[in-house]
Amino acid sequence: MTSSRQHLRDLFRWKVRVVQHNKNGEVQVEYQSPTPLHNPIRLLRDLHKRDGAMCLVALAAYTADAFDFHSVATQVEKLAWYYNSTYLYVSGCLAISMVTRYVGAAIMGLAGDRYGRKWPMIFSLWALGALQIGSIYCGSLYQFMAVRATIGLVIGGLYGNAMAMALENCPTHSRGLMSGILQAGYPLGYILAASASMGSGASLGRYYDMNTTESSLRIVFGCGSIFSFAVGAIRMLIGESYQFVEAKRQHRRRDSERTFWNDAIHMLRNESSIMLYSILLMTCFNYLGHTSQDNYTSFLRTSRDMDWDVALRGGITMMVGAVVGSVTLGYISQWIGRRRTVIGACIITAFMIPAYILPDREDALSVSGFFLQFFLQGAWGIVPVHLNELSHPSFRAFMPGFTIQIGALLAAPSSYAIIKTAHDHRSGNGRGYYKEARYGRPMGIAIAISLAAIVLLTALGPERRYRHFENALPAGCGDRTGNDEEGGHRDEKHNRHNRDDSRNRRDGRNRDDSRNRRNRDESRNRRDRDESRNRRDRDESRNRRDRDESRNRRDRDESRNRRDSDESRNRRDRDESRNRRERNGNDSGGRDEGRDLSNGHRSRDSSRSRNDRDQDNRRRQNFLRDSLNPPVRHMGATYLFKQILRGDNDNNHGRHNSRNLFDDDATEIQVLEPPIKI
Incomplete structure (x- = not known):
């Protein structure tokens, strides 16, 4: 002591x-050295x-x-x-x-x-x-x-x-x-x-x-x-x-209660001086x-x-x-x-x-x-x-x-x-x-x-x-x-007699503590690995989802652009077709230059021009049938037939008006001699 x-x-x-x-x-x-003072609020929060x-x-x-x-x-x-x-x-x-x-x-x-x-x-x-x-x-x-x-x-x-x-x-x-x-x-x-x-x-x-x-x-x-x-x-x-x-x-x-009472007697024997001091101090x-x-x-x-x-x-x-x-x-x-x-x-x-x-x-x-x-x-x-x-x-x-x-x-x-x-x-x-x-x-x-x-x-x-x-x-x-x-x-004498037992007990406790600590560390490491793997899987899944969304967005943009280009091309084709149809209508109906350009008049003019073209086609077919008859076999008629089928109004050898050939008011067919004699 x-x-x-x-x-x-x-x-x-x-x-x-x-x-x-x-x-x-x-x-x-x-x-x-004594430990420094800590914040009392922190000490209470540590509990x-x-x-x-x-x-x-x-x-x-x-x-x-x-x-x-x-x-x-x-x-x-x-x-x-x-x-x-x-x-x-x-x-x-x-x-x-x-x-x-x-x-x-x-x-x-x-x-x-x-x-x-x-x-x-x-x-x-x-x-x-x-x-x-x-x-x-x-x-x-x-x-x-x-x-x-x-x-x-x-x-x-x-x-x-x-x-x-x-x-x-x-x-x-x-x-x-x-x-x-x-x-x-x-x-x-x-x-x-x-x-x-x-x-x-x-x-x-x-x-x-x-x-x-x-x-x-x-x-x-x-x-x-x-x-x-x-x-x-x-x-x-x-x-x-x-x-x-x-x-x-x-x-x-x-x-057994005997162990407890033996420990109590041992405590009273070894701690008697401390107990006496504590009693005097507490008095x-x-x-x-x-x-x-x-x-x-x-x-x-x-x-x-x-x-x-x-x-x-x-x-x-x-x-x-x-x-x-x-x-x-x-x-x-x-x-x-x-x-x-x-x-x-x-x-x-x-x-x-x-x-x-x-x-x-x-x-x-x-x-x-x-x-x-x-x-x-x-x-x-x-x-x-x-x-x-x-x-x-x-x-x-x-x-x-x-x-x-x-x-x-x-x-x-x-x-x-x-x-x-x-x-x-x-x-x-x-x-x-x-x-x-x-x-x-x-x-x-x-x-x-x-x-x-x-x-x-x-x-x-x-x-x-x-x-x-x-x-x-x-x-x-x-x-x-x-x-x-x-x-x-x-009590050193008591420690000397019980040193081996105490050391064995401490070693056993230390082994248990070490094993428990090792198990806790392994469990913590396993938990950390699982969390890391789950975090990595979540990141990969999120990246994959982002890539899929980006690809889908790109596909949607390309599809929308393609659809827009198709619509633009279709619109252009429709415009060109309409313009071509209007030009054809203007060519076939030259005598109707003063017609109205409104939507209603354009529809009637287009319908009239179509009827005229149908009549012209029938007349061409009739003319072809008549031109193949035996009385008309000379080269002038053949040449004229080819010109009519071609639909040319102007050529290098002369100018022939197919409209006059099939005019309703004409009483006879005028046949022109070809420029080349056979």
């Missing part, structure tokens, strides 16, 4: 001391949806726990009047619930490490809701104390299971921020309880009516019961942590929290003579600063370190104690309370992750929960001691028993002593930042070493 002197030297060294264990069980120490849901449920569960505690702390005066008792006896209800919590922390913590976080949390939340309903129907203060003691039993293990579940399901670099968010559930529970108390009747003048007081108490405890039942129901909808699911899938959970933290918060409302009511609603409003303002400080300093601790953050926050808190208790006005007290709780609860914001990093990796529900509840047990008399001291040193102004009590001085002294003890223990204690406990096997799986990648102290 590293000495306290080494821890003190590491406190002033910026690099982080990391202890690693190799496969042979040898311890190696190295110093690493998987299921892991984020687990963190939210853990926050809600711790808020339900804090709501139950502060539902009594914010109504001490109301409960004292309702049960016709004093402050001292009612404050005993707060102490008795803290006394019995360590029993529940031990039972539920071991159950969470053995069977998983889910069902122990559900049992604690539903039992808390049922007992809060029982608090409504208590007829006497002793019955109320019995119910509060039972509540301490059932919710003792809620803290350990909730914090372990949330931190083992978030990345290492976001644990500081997540720790601050989870610890903010405690002041958030105070805000909700104080708001419910104000909404149900905050004016002290209404408490003198028994019916009004009973109704107010029922409203506050009823709201807490509904809240607890709702969180338990939501937890049922979310699965178990993947460490337990993986162990069950690989059949690594032993059927000081619990003293600091309860002395500064539990009696603050009574301090404003009695020592500052404020109304009940004003006192609750001041307490709510104070706790808003606690919520902001817890998240902020938890986030910063991931970079500057857990111990440096705690020590710095405690030193600043010590300088703000006078401003916390000396002012008389509401605004001054609210501002000083906001900033003091900002740093005080900011130091508390490192506690969840710090305890989980110090604990045995396989018992992170038992060790943090048990040590913090033992610290709460030792700090249980803190509220009672403050009230007793305040009333023993009351002022002599004669204004009444409660209003003459002096809370400021004992609160300031108790806060200062607690801060000094926390600074001393933190400076001399260990820190195991960046410890990878999320890969540890659950308790009962046969791995007692609890080896992880970074941090942690080990």
